[in-house]
Amino acid sequence: MPAPGDAIARHVVTFGRVLREVGLEVGPGRIGDALRGLDAVDLTRQEDVYFALRQTLVSRQDELDLFDRAFLAWFLRAPVLPPVRGKEALQPARSVAVPVERLSEGGEEEPGGEPLEVGASVHELLREKDFAEMSPDEFRRLRRLIQAIARMRPRRSSRRRQPDPGGDLLDMRRLVRRSLRTGGDPVDRAYRSRKQVPRKLVVLCDVSGSMDAYSRALLLFLHAVVGSGSGVEAFAFGTRLSRLTPDLATRDPEAAIDRCTAAVVDWGAGTRIGASLKEFNDVYGRRALSRGAVVVIVSDGWERDDPDLVAREMARLARAAYAIVWVNPLKGNPEYQPLAGGMRAALPHVDRFLAGHNLRSLEELAAVLAGIERRHAA
Amino acid sequence: MSFRTIDELEAALRAADYLPDRGLSTALFLGLALEKPLLLEGEAGVGKTEAAKSLATALDARLIRLQCYEGLDVAHAVYEWNYPRQLLHIRAAQEGTVSEDELFGPEFLIRRPLLEAIDSDEPVVLLIDEIDRADEEFEAFLLEVLSDFQITIPELGTIRARRKPAVVLTSNRTRELHDALKRRALFHWIGHPSIEREIDIVKLRVPGIPARLAAEAAGFVRELRGLDLAKPPGVAETIDWAMALNALGRQEIDAEVVEQTLGSVLKYREDIEAVRDETLARLVDEARTAAR
Numbered sequence: 001m002p003a004p005g006d007a008i009a010r011h012v013v014t015f016g017r018v019l020r021e022v023g024l025e026v027g028p029g030r031i032g033d034a035l036r037g038l039d040a041v042d043l044t045r046q047e048d049v050y051f052a053l054r055q056t057l058v059s060r061q062d063e064l065d066l067f068d069r070a071f072l073a074w075f076l077r078a079p080v081l082p083p084v085r086g087k088e089a090l091q092p093a094r095s096v097a098v099p100v101e102r103l104s105e106g107g108e109e110e111p112g113g114e115p116l117e118v119g120a121s122v123h124e125l126l127r128e129k130d131f132a133e134m135s136p137d138e139f140r141r142l143r144r145l146i147q148a149i150a151r152m153r154p155r156r157s158s159r160r161r162q163p164d165p166g167g168d169l170l171d172m173r174r175l176v177r178r179s180l181r182t183g184g185d186p187v188d189r190a191y192r193s194r195k196q197v198p199r200k201l202v203v204l205c206d207v208s209g210s211m212d213a214y215s216r217a218l219l220l221f222l223h224a225v226v227g228s229g230s231g232v233e234a235f236a237f238g239t240r241l242s243r244l245t246p247d248l249a250t251r252d253p254e255a256a257i258d259r260c261t262a263a264v265v266d267w268g269a270g271t272r273i274g275a276s277l278k279e280f281n282d283v284y285g286r287r288a289l290s291r292g293a294v295v296v297i298v299s300d301g302w303e304r305d306d307p308d309l310v311a312r313e314m315a316r317l318a319r320a321a322y323a324i325v326w327v328n329p330l331k332g333n334p335e336y337q338p339l340a341g342g343m344r345a346a347l348p349h350v351d352r353f354l355a356g357h358n359l360r361s362l363e364e365l366a367a368v369l370a371g372i373e374r375r376h377a378a
Numbered sequence: 379m380s381f382r383t384i385d386e387l388e389a390a391l392r393a394a395d396y397l398p399d400r401g402l403s404t405a406l407f408l409g410l411a412l413e414k415p416l417l418l419e420g421e422a423g424v425g426k427t428e429a430a431k432s433l434a435t436a437l438d439a440r441l442i443r444l445q446c447y448e449g450l451d452v453a454h455a456v457y458e459w460n461y462p463r464q465l466l467h468i469r470a471a472q473e474g475t476v477s478e479d480e481l482f483g484p485e486f487l488i489r490r491p492l493l494e495a496i497d498s499d500e501p502v503v504l505l506i507d508e509i510d511r512a513d514e515e516f517e518a519f520l521l522e523v524l525s526d527f528q529i530t531i532p533e534l535g536t537i538r539a540r541r542k543p544a545v546v547l548t549s550n551r552t553r554e555l556h557d558a559l560k561r562r563a564l565f566h567w568i569g570h571p572s573i574e575r576e577i578d579i580v581k582l583r584v585p586g587i588p589a590r591l592a593a594e595a596a597g598f599v600r601e602l603r604g605l606d607l608a609k610p611p612g613v614a615e616t617i618d619w620a621m622a623l624n625a626l627g628r629q630e631i632d633a634e635v636v637e638q639t640l641g642s643v644l645k646y647r648e649d650i651e652a653v654r655d656e657t658l659a660r661l662v663d664e665a666r667t668a669a670r
């Protein structure tokens with residue numbers, strides 16, 4: 001008498017469809033698990049049915065809320081409709097036609113070879129020019145240069161080892177095998193060495209009004225950095241923090257920048273550096289995202305609120321991070337002194353303080369990132 | 379030992395001094411019933427590792443634990459050859475009488491947790507702790523092991539599990555795990571327990587603690603979790619702290635003793651400073667009123 005079982009199966013399959021509609025990934029394998037799960041529990045206990053479905057159909061903590069609403073709506077007929085996942089805010093805002101628009105076509109007709117070594121005077125000029133003063137055309141040519149810079153990543157040695165004749169660790173498995181021929185004497189020795197892997201890199205980019213002129217160039221830089229491999233996390237902040245990594249992970253910088261612009265709704269508003277750093281430490285620092293990472297903060301240090309909060313949160317960040325690099329475009333001006341309250345409060349916790357107002361200074365940044373050492377124990 | 383209902387499993391976990399909520403019992407039960415690995419996530423100190431240990435006790439199974447770390451490789455997770463013994467063996471034998479087969483035989487094999495778990499005749503709970511700390515290469519390898527429950531050693535051949543171990547994975551979410559691994563496993567998020575449950579847990583884990591003290595300690599920690607702290611205390615901290623208070627012979631808490639023992643609840647200097655003075659006195663008052 002398969003009737004009740006069939007009814008449940010239909011119910012679960014439809015519920016799976018509801019979940020897919022709100023954005024959860026529910027494949028046939030999971031539906032199968034859910035059915036087997038329901039088979040094993042007491043169907044008259046609502047709580048057990050709930051957990052059996054949740055544990056088989058959801059695999060991320062941040063999807064639990066979505067699941068709960070869908071469950072309420074579907075199984076308990078509660079008068080709430082599951083919301084469409086918060087994607088509205090992330091729709092690409094095509095109207096924000098910043099001049100970086102056609103970047104993906106630009107650059108292809110550049111002369112070949114290593115962009116960084118092109119010594120032509122045009123490039124030389126471009127290198128020194130302040131981002132704020134660039135024409136859209138110049139900006140377009142900037143892209144490939146920025147990409148080459150972004151590929152230099154700080155490295156660290158991994159605990160994982162690889163065969164290496166010049167290495168300093170004995171490869172015992174091979175050594176034993178080779179010693180068979182020499183009666184147990186380890187004459188022919190094999191070595192391994194520790195593999196070099198990219199160090200985690202976290203970039204926090206200020207996109208508030210006072211930084212507007214530099215944001216475009218820096219977002220290009222961010223995009224190139226995220227494209228350079230795994231272990232990179234990018235965030236934008238103004239009055240609040242917004243994680244950019246998923247948006248920047250596309251191959252098309254134009255679309256990525258469009259999405260960023262739309263996602264960071266406070267684009268052009270004031271800056272709350274301390275509060276943004278706190279949010280970063282609370283949410284991402286607790287998940288050890290910053291532990292052992294090189295953290296790059298791009299901001300002019302104009303804090304709208306309390307500089308003390310900046311100092312406190314910088315101290316927290318500095319304890320977790322491997323090193324902190326602060327990039328301040330204003331530093332490109334020889335007259336500049338770090339007088340802004342937020343900047344002054346942050347500086348004691350900063351390992352390297354750089355300009356970042358033009359291409360040359362981004363090169364400097366890349367060189368610093370490639371060779372950065374841990375700060376002395378403070 | 380096997381369980382026919384969630385209630386049976388829950389009773390066995392209680393007998394092992396572990397008080398799960400219904401969600402966790404269901405998750406552990408389904409893991410056994412569906413023979414799937416269970417991925418437990420949650421803040422530090424909510425009892426993820428403890429859950430696996432108690433499951434082993436409840437099942438009367440052997441607990442095999444693999445603690446993950448960055449760079450964890452096959453040699454430390456699965457097996458390794460005993461090189462010093464191999465070398466000695468070659469030297470001790472007559473020249474040319476040792477074959478490679480002999481040298482790479484079971485006698486010279488060092489068995490690490492995964493191999494132990496797969497190649498066991500007794501029931502096993504395999505705890506893969508803090509999988510998020512291992513790197514992605516290892517995660518991919520683990521995925522293979524958890525799909526086929528078999529391990530191949532080039533010199534010896536393939537070893538198949540004769541009975542599938544119950545597998546519990548824990549993660550602190552320092553990074554997102556690979557989707558393929560998540561698809562393979564059931565998932566349960568452990569939150570902080572309700573106040574009643576936390577009081578029960580304290581009473582169970584700190585034998586002889588006055589009921590009043592248990593309630594006040596749990597209440598105070600609950601207040602702390604409501605504050606904006608860098609690292610909110612978990613159940614593990616509540617238990618540690620209650621033990622300390624009980625060892626001091628307290629019947630209830632007051633501002634003075636809380637101040638002296640705060641270090642066993644809060645592990646960051648900023649957090650300790652944030653609750654000093656007025657905040658502390660207020661929280662103590664609230665916890666005491668609530669416990670009354």
